[in-house]
Amino acid sequence: xxxxxxxxxxxxxxxxxxxxxxxxxxxxxxxxxxxxxxxxxxxxxxxxxxxxxxxxxxxxxxxxxxxxxxxxxxxxxxxxxxxxxxxxxxxxxxxxxxxxxxxxxxxxxxxxxxxxxxxxxxxxxxxxxxxxxxxxxxxxxxxxxxxxxxxxxxxxxxxxxxxxxxxxxxxxxxxxxxxxxxxxxxxxxxxxxxxxxxxxxxxxxxxxxxxxxxxxxxxxxxxxxxxxxxxxxxxxxxxxxxxxxxxxxxxxxxxxxxxxxxxxxxxxxxxxxxxxxxxxxxxxxxxxxxxxxxxxxxxxxxxxxxxxxxxxxxxxxxxxxxxxxxxxxxxxxxxxxxxxxxx
Amino acid sequence: xxxxxxxxxxxxxxxxxxxxxxxxxxxxxxxxxxxxxxxxxxxxxxxxxxxxxxxxxxxxxxxxxxxxxxxxxxxxxxxxxxxxxxxxxxxxxxxxxxxxxxxxxxxxxxxxxxxxxxxxxxxxxxxxxxxxxxxxxxxxxxxxxxxxxxxxxxxxxxxxxxxxxxxxxxxxxxxxxxxxxxxxxxxxxxxxxxxxxxxxxxxxxxxxxxxxxxxxxxxxxx
Numbered sequence: 001x002x003x004x005x006x007x008x009x010x011x012x013x014x015x016x017x018x019x020x021x022x023x024x025x026x027x028x029x030x031x032x033x034x035x036x037x038x039x040x041x042x043x044x045x046x047x048x049x050x051x052x053x054x055x056x057x058x059x060x061x062x063x064x065x066x067x068x069x070x071x072x073x074x075x076x077x078x079x080x081x082x083x084x085x086x087x088x089x090x091x092x093x094x095x096x097x098x099x100x101x102x103x104x105x106x107x108x109x110x111x112x113x114x115x116x117x118x119x120x121x122x123x124x125x126x127x128x129x130x131x132x133x134x135x136x137x138x139x140x141x142x143x144x145x146x147x148x149x150x151x152x153x154x155x156x157x158x159x160x161x162x163x164x165x166x167x168x169x170x171x172x173x174x175x176x177x178x179x180x181x182x183x184x185x186x187x188x189x190x191x192x193x194x195x196x197x198x199x200x201x202x203x204x205x206x207x208x209x210x211x212x213x214x215x216x217x218x219x220x221x222x223x224x225x226x227x228x229x230x231x232x233x234x235x236x237x238x239x240x241x242x243x244x245x246x247x248x249x250x251x252x253x254x255x256x257x258x259x260x261x262x263x264x265x266x267x268x269x270x271x272x273x274x275x276x277x278x279x280x281x282x283x284x285x286x287x288x289x290x291x292x293x294x295x296x297x298x299x300x301x302x303x304x305x306x307x308x309x310x311x312x313x314x315x316x317x318x319x320x321x322x323x324x325x326x327x328x329x330x331x332x333x334x335x336x337x338x339x340x341x342x343x
Numbered sequence: 344x345x346x347x348x349x350x351x352x353x354x355x356x357x358x359x360x361x362x363x364x365x366x367x368x369x370x371x372x373x374x375x376x377x378x379x380x381x382x383x384x385x386x387x388x389x390x391x392x393x394x395x396x397x398x399x400x401x402x403x404x405x406x407x408x409x410x411x412x413x414x415x416x417x418x419x420x421x422x423x424x425x426x427x428x429x430x431x432x433x434x435x436x437x438x439x440x441x442x443x444x445x446x447x448x449x450x451x452x453x454x455x456x457x458x459x460x461x462x463x464x465x466x467x468x469x470x471x472x473x474x475x476x477x478x479x480x481x482x483x484x485x486x487x488x489x490x491x492x493x494x495x496x497x498x499x500x501x502x503x504x505x506x507x508x509x510x511x512x513x514x515x516x517x518x519x520x521x522x523x524x525x526x527x528x529x530x531x532x533x534x535x536x537x538x539x540x541x542x543x544x545x546x547x548x549x550x551x552x553x554x555x556x557x558x559x560x561x562x563x564x565x
Binding site for chain 2: 006013015017018293298302305
């Protein structure tokens, strides 16, 4: 047996009899570490899922938005971008939305709604849930409308009823239940009515001076960098009052909020750990003070300063290590429980 | 074996220094049994601490087995104690969180030697073969002092310092401890320095050093 292993053995045996007090120290460290681990894991996971969902929030890689009809120049730019990728054309969708009055003749009900005319395969990413299922994909070729469930409730209408939008008459084919990135409260200002983009002109509602939001959504090839494209074209498009948005932009604005939340929670956990650390420090201080006689005896029977210091350093390091490992495990458990609760 | 010359020690007390030891010189040869006696406060324990290198004197020098303690640093003196010195104290001073066997083992382990078997042997020698796994709190005073004796002898020291080893024990138990100590001393050929104020105990020694007010006032062969 070497002197080193003797010191380790002594540290272990000397700690053994004071197990209950040591368990308290381990517990204090574990709780602080657990809080930190749980919060960090939770915010990291939140950030990761935001990154994963960001494309679905936009539904595309890149979007152009304008308050007026796009000029031919913007139109052809979008076309060239949509066809520039290796995936061919057909990666372009147009969404026009505006406020209008919807009328259901059978119920004699009128409501202010938000009309969304979709042309093309938007959304390219993410799923829109409808009732009946799959109604979204057949919308393009059909002469039907999909509406917000809130509209049916408000007007007492049912699928199959005819809906009038300006001069256009369409049967309600079903409801749009979930759109990624959509905020529930928006429906309160005007329930959504989705119609195929090809029928937009038939409504006769978009006259001179009509307030509408025009958007072009693009899906890009893997070799096209949406942010580089956005950066390149932004200056030229600014005079035309066309805004370019990318997944990164969406992610950033959402990410900033999460970042702040994460930092705040992290700070709380750190303060908790710091306070816990103070507690641990004073507890260790008392622990060592109680060991003074033992230390004196050890010195008396031939222990060097280094050996005595090592014995208690090993004990303190052991407490720290066990506390951290237990805390990390505890933190992960809390994180998993928290996730199960949120999901 | 053990020699000191001109040992002087004083502590600051209020504005003036309190002199505890003054100009103590003597020599002890190997295997001797020396008792240091004197009334309380005469400086016996202080002298013991200086001879064992636990403390440094203000003036004077100490040689232990050829090495001059007074020139050595803290750790060198600790190593020297581990190699050549054994201690027995009035209040036993066992490590409360270790078992009897582990307490006996510690001095050997600090030197990097396995102490298990030697500890068992020594505990058997002091009559505690069936108490090896007991903690100090589970042992009587006499038993604790016997463990302390086993610990002191575990490293086969050249010098054993005993500071009032029977002070906390009843007379019968104390007598047994002294018997055991002198036996072990004879067997191992250890030099024994015993501090006591008990004249009867001192009479067992072959030489008596009498201290009074920090001075060596008598050095007599018993």
